[in-house]
Amino acid sequence: MKKYDYLIVGAGLFGATFAYEANKKGKRCLVIDKRNHIGGNIYCKKIENINVHQYGAHIFHTNNKKVWDYVNSFAEFNGYINSPIASYKGEIYNLPFNMNTFNKLWGVITPEEAKAKIEEQRKASGIIEPKNLEEQAISLVGTDIYTKLIKGYTEKQWGRSATELPSFIIKRLPVRFTYDNNYFNDRYQGIPEGGYNIIIEKMLEEIDVKLSTDFFENREKLSNLAEKIIFTGMIDEFYNYEFGSLEYRSLKFEHEILECDNYQGVAVINYTERDIPYTRVIEHKHFEYGTQNKTVITKEYPIDWKIGDEPYYPVNDEKNNKLFEKYKELASKEKSVVFGGRLGDYKYYDMHQVIEAALKTVNILLESN
Template sequence: MDKYDYVIVGSGLFGSVFAHEASKRGKKCLVIDKRDHLGGNVYCENVEGINVHKYGAHIFHTNDKGLWDYVNQFAEFNHYRNSPLSLSKGKLYNLPFNMNTFYQLWGTITPAEAQAKIDEQIAEYGTSDPQNLEEQALSLVGKDIYETLIKEYTEKQWGMSATLLPAFIIKRLPVRFTFDNNYFNDTYQGIPKGGYNKIIDGLLEGIECKTDIDFFEEREKWEGLADKIVFTGKVDEYFNYEFGQLDYRSLRFENEILPVANHQGNAVVNYNDKEVPYTRIIEHKHFEFGTQPSTVITKEYPDEWTPGKEAFYPINDDKNQAIYQKYSELKKQQPNTIFGGRLAEYRYYDMHQIIASALTAIKKEFNEN
């Protein structure tokens, strides 16, 4: 087999951007992925003419014009704005918390009325030194918002009581005193027309890629093929769990094709009540304003992570951060491996942050300012 400058383990955004940029600089890259497709978690599957976000909703948003211009090289973006709804006890509420939500909760009409209601509840239920997520939420938004729109959803999501979850999970909760349902504040937002595969295909054009390859099954072979490895998988697995296993939360998805043109009228509807086992339903056609005669929905279930399941969310509590720090020290002793992405860095990244991280890694690798 040929010798490569880089064997890139994982074809998600970090691996694909790194491969693209290294190739532009004349380097020979091979991208391998253990899944049967490229693109990592942004992969879309075309079902009934609808781009289905295979691993949950992905909405691109950034304030960085450079990053926006970067992704727009590969796909044209539409004007989609994320405006989720939450169904709680039979009533629909707008998210994020804004004047529409407060009107739905209390009938308040002016920002002053809503602010007074929240302040009154914070004074009654809040604390100056929150010790858990419940106390933190009550101290940020008061009892009504917490009990109606946060408590049961969060407990489903994490699989434990809000009184046992650390306060830092919700350092802040966005509260807006305007009638604005746009979830993100970023200047640049949208979904690529034709789905995220367009971006991955553009990034990896002309680069050798292999799917259904588990790096760890023939690790020595892949390491022997390249001057350097770019690793985007689980950092604890790379080091053979020397300091123990890091914890994650997983997700499970159930897709349904429905013979109707419009099932819920919105791309994302959260299901707050604990009696409903899933946390949200995604109706994919609304990401691209589709007019297909049928629709595809995905029910998203929070899941305990065990080895073999997809690791979605790192659990960045004190215990896991202490373990990760030990792996971080080991990373420094691997001059021929570049670690990048959500799993290798054990942190939650939005898409624009992963792309920025990959571009930073490229600059460092090629000694560019």
């Protein structure tokens, strides 16, 4: 008889949700994480009494009322609406691309005028069948928006020229012909009052947790503690890169305390010109309408990933997706290991999608027992 029913590798949102639900159903869980804190990438650190999103801005949004009610059972959410702006060579534009953006760019007032301007630029480009991200973006929003607000930001984010990136990355580019600066279309949106740590702490308060514990350094010993493993790390690392390494992008964060009460007037500014090395600046107090005398900002730099670095998002191009299918086939033969989360599934998930996936995994496993 093993000590635990489940060893959960990763104390992020997927692992914590799984552990909470499994524990409710009487399963014994041990959660481990190689970091020295719970919460994964949604972890917040209190600095100058401000909840600083240590691994980039996280705004919860969903159309799934069940998931919205679920997260609200752990914390009260405020009414924060994500309305970032873009900065290009000292000019400020509203995001997502909407009538405020088009008015600033071209002086147009009506949706018809904006659509005509985009169509005029699309025709002038001569693009019929977009073959890469650059051509896809121009065919969707014209050359002005592409040049000022997409090209530099995207090339920084992915670390390669827009002409080398596949067109599908930007096919669902949000374009709005209304004067609406709400970035998301989802019905439910907000930030937990007091930060995301409250949610994870409540999920794990009855669970055994070991931090600063690397699964791969104690793999055999840790695996022997439980009947099954829920693995939320990199699937290719789990199999010792048997077919080669999948590609990821990494990030570097520079946090800074400033002696002012309001640095930029908004939570997120995207810097879209290529010459500025960071993609955005986050001012955390605005997520919770803070009135502190000081403020904390974070500059976010996309960087190339190599084995040993922290992976933040997968590079889901055709080559990597084919490689992932090989690992997925190995995973399908596992009887005592289940993969989940952004790294386990090699898929970019928003927070609500992580919770949906974790709840689904719990139901499948516990129904089969």
